[in-house]
Amino acid sequence: MAAIRLEDVTKTFHAPRKEGDLPDHKGLVTALDHLNLIVPDGQTIAVVGPSGCGKSTLLRVASGLETSFTGRVFYDDVDMMDMPPGDRYIGMVFQNYALYPHFRSRENLSFFFRMHKAPAEEEAERIRITSEMMGIGFKELLKRKPGTLSGGERQRVAIARAIVRKPRLFLFDEPLSNLDAKLRVQTRVEIKRLLNRFQITALYVTHDQVEAIALGDQIAVMREGKIEQVGPYQKVWQNPVNAFVAGFLGTRPMNLFAGGTLVDGELRFEGVAVPLPEAIEAQVSAQVGAGQKLILGVRPEAASLVYGDLPAPAGIRLRGVVEIIEPDFGHRLQVVHVRIGGFSCAASGPLDPALDPGAEVAVVLPADDLHFFDSESGRRLG
Secondary structure, eight states, rough: OOEEEEEEEEEEOOOOOOOOOOOOOOOOOEEEEEEEEEEEEOOOOEEEEOOOSSSHHHHHHHHSSSSOOOEEEEEEEEEOTTGGGGOOOOOEEEETTTHHHHHOOHHHHHHHHHHOOOOOOHHHHHHHHHHHTOOTHHHHHHOOOGGSSSSHHHHHHHHHHTTOOOOOOOEEEEEETSSSSHHHHHHHHHHHHHHHHHHHHEEEOOOHHHHHHHOOEEEEETTTEEEEEEEOOOHHHSSSHHHHHHHSSSSSEEEEEEEEEEEEEEEEEEEEEEEHHHHHHHHTTTTTTOOOOOOEEOTTTTOEEEEEOOOOOEEEHHHHHEEEEEEGGGGGEEEEEEETTTTTEEEESSSSSSOOOEEEEEEEOOOHHHHETTTOOBBOOO
């Protein structure tokens, strides 16, 4: 295993010209922008972020597949600049499996040993041990070519091919995105079991935050080629550094009311006035200047619906109209999107009594669960 450190990594490339571009248009795109990241030895960092933010480029730089960048990449404080990918002992798992279609699965696993001219006894023993790790039925897959395997079976072979070489680093590039929901869960559990067993340092890129939460010891949130925040999921979720992280991270994004101004104890938005408790007003006032615009944030899980005979919890009460209802039968609740002035706010409540679109309800925002961000920089206040 190895600790991985990326220092001040910048990667740019020229995008294809489009119709209508000016003659002097250079089309320069920054995929990674002075990025810094440390993956501690034996830990898994799950990297999440919107499409095009540079997640896959980050993996290519860490692996050595991408060499035209500035900055430095270290494995255990050893600079990897002149170390080719084949000599880094990396296990890579891709969403498209990347198996050799004309080889049987066993030959896909043995290819690494033949490239390194390893003894046949070592090859056979490593494949035997890896097959036992991969569980019941895996030995039968070794006899078949990838074209005869299901998506889940191909991914099992791809993971085994990465394990068989005793990697110092695991790199996963959305490995479960081509699988159906049931197979995603099964394969995710399998990957977690292997990561826990061997404590292999890993970078796991995914769009699926459920995967990121399940597999990552830490979460790294990316935007426009930069790491916005890194930490355990619960810590980042509870204490986002800025409005972007707050609105991106979470199975349901944080409600964000933008453009508010603090006036006479209220945070006033277009069509909405949010009265603030004195303690919160004093805290916010100490950090903002006159006329400074603020963003108010609250998680849907913290915002409560009040209607019918439901008891009203303590907090800031706002009235609105139901727009969309999302029942969550597994947790016996419903998430309701409520139109409050010019904003849509998601809040949770029990499944019963039932609600209909157009119904008038109240949404209660608990004072202790409010977040405030600077409108211009997005930086969290407090």
